[in-house]
Amino acid sequence: MPGDTDTLIIGASAAGLATGACLKRVGQSFEIVEASSVVADSWRHHYDRLHLHTPKSSSALPGLDMPARWPRYPARDQVVQYLELYRRHHGLEPHYGQRVTRLERRDGSWVATTGEREWRSKNVVVATGAARRPVRPNWPGMDVFAGRVIHSSEYRNGEPWRGRPVLVVGFGNSACEQAIDLVERGAHPHLSVRSPVNVVPRDVLGMVPVLQLGIVMRHVPPGVADALAWPLIRLTVGDVTTVGLRKLPYGPNTQIARDRHIPLLDIGTMAQIRAGRIGVHGDIARFTETGVTFDDGTELDVDAVVLATGYRPALAEFLVDWETVCDDDGVPLASGRPTPLPGLFFCGQNVVGSGMLREIGIEARRLAKECVA
Ligand SMILES: Cc1cc2nc3c(=O)[nH]c(=O)nc-3n(C[C@H](O)[C@H](O)[C@H](O)COP(=O)(O)OP(=O)(O)OC[C@H]3O[C@@H](n4cnc5c(N)ncnc54)[C@H](O)[C@@H]3O)c2cc1C
Numbered sequence: 001m002p003g004d005t006d007t008l009i010i011g012a013s014a015a016g017l018a019t020g021a022c023l024k025r026v027g028q029s030f031e032i033v034e035a036s037s038v039v040a041d042s043w044r045h046h047y048d049r050l051h052l053h054t055p056k057s058s059s060a061l062p063g064l065d066m067p068a069r070w071p072r073y074p075a076r077d078q079v080v081q082y083l084e085l086y087r088r089h090h091g092l093e094p095h096y097g098q099r100v101t102r103l104e105r106r107d108g109s110w111v112a113t114t115g116e117r118e119w120r121s122k123n124v125v126v127a128t129g130a131a132r133r134p135v136r137p138n139w140p141g142m143d144v145f146a147g148r149v150i151h152s153s154e155y156r157n158g159e160p161w162r163g164r165p166v167l168v169v170g171f172g173n174s175a176c177e178q179a180i181d182l183v184e185r186g187a188h189p190h191l192s193v194r195s196p197v198n199v200v201p202r203d204v205l206g207m208v209p210v211l212q213l214g215i216v217m218r219h220v221p222p223g224v225a226d227a228l229a230w231p232l233i234r235l236t237v238g239d240v241t242t243v244g245l246r247k248l249p250y251g252p253n254t255q256i257a258r259d260r261h262i263p264l265l266d267i268g269t270m271a272q273i274r275a276g277r278i279g280v281h282g283d284i285a286r287f288t289e290t291g292v293t294f295d296d297g298t299e300l301d302v303d304a305v306v307l308a309t310g311y312r313p314a315l316a317e318f319l320v321d322w323e324t325v326c327d328d329d330g331v332p333l334a335s336g337r338p339t340p341l342p343g344l345f346f347c348g349q350n351v352v353g354s355g356m357l358r359e360i361g362i363e364a365r366r367l368a369k370e371c372v373a
Helices: 013-024 074-088 173-184 210-217 222-237 254-261 269-273 356-372
Strands: 005-010 030-035 101-106 109-114 117-126 150-151 167-168 186-191 200-201 264-266 279-281 284-287 290-295 299-301 302-306 342-348
Touching: 013 030, 013 117, 030 117, 101 222, 101 269, 101 302, 109 254, 117 269, 167 173, 167 290, 167 299, 173 186, 173 264, 173 269, 200 222, 200 269, 210 222, 264 269, 290 302
Parallel strands: 005 030, 005 117, 117 342, 150 302, 167 186, 167 302, 186 279, 200 264
Antiparallel strands: 101 109, 109 117, 284 290, 290 299
């Protein structure tokens, strides 16, 4: 039957390509199906200013380093270029234009449906990304707001808002880099920060990527890692409460383990906040015709609101038995490891402090062994 293979990989970006490369190395047959017409589709649509927040030394996938002449933190276009190079280097040939709309277990095999076609396999590696569907919260009054509301996934650059006030909702790495971009484009950005935060510098004393420390600290209990890191964070980031932010009562390592949230890896946002070029506000209570009212009653007129409010993996869109392998938020219970369903694996769903691309490489190597077992 066409499409029969040992392992079907769904998605041809970092996780799917890495899994394919590792399966090739162990000599197992596989096919990769990809919804779009290119590899690295998600990276092609990220905002212009984006660079990796993780150093290239720990962001390369199994079997191919990033070019030595590239900067420590490659640009978005270089990540796309790298993933194209990676595909060619490993001789991977994804089937493009194949969006899986249904994945189910039938008669002891996995059957994935793409359009009119069915792909039958012993194993399936779902590599469709942790950032699949943008989360767009709703607030009262949004319908009367006269400005634009976009998700951070739709943000390209701050050019349209030169000279104008913009509210970015969130305090993750995208929110904070997009706020910097708005400053650089001559706009007047503000951040709406609902929850207490942790901030760590991307580089310690401008030299050592904090991710390298994260890799070492992975072997230490999160609470202990936080206690060890605290003096350094205090020295480099300072007291975040002096600029109107609230500090989480636990540190960044505990935050990742407990909340599955990466703390802000600061690349200059804190300096812009301290310089008064980025405003900091609390949670939004409601929208008005001209802007927003925050929960402390203060008001802000803005031309646009950027929702940097995260993503969901959206596996329920095609995985029939998703409730068996995901938590209530639809996030897989296991990534890079066996799931309760035989032959079903996820790659790229683990939120870790040592970098997701690095983790994807580790998971892909492990899954290749699982798939031949
Ligand atoms: C803005 C941003 C910045 C980031 N920066 C970093 C960083 O600096 N360092 C780091 O380590 N990580 C970073 N990450 C995490 C990043 O998501 C991963 O590093 C990596 O890109 C994830 O790769 P992936 O293959 O799991 O998913 P994706 O890159 O999202 O790819 C999923 C692929 O699956 C395809 N697909 C989806 N659904 C289907 C379907 N039903 N059928 C067929 N194909 C499908 C998609 O078209 C896509 O090609 C960042 C993430 C974001 C959003």
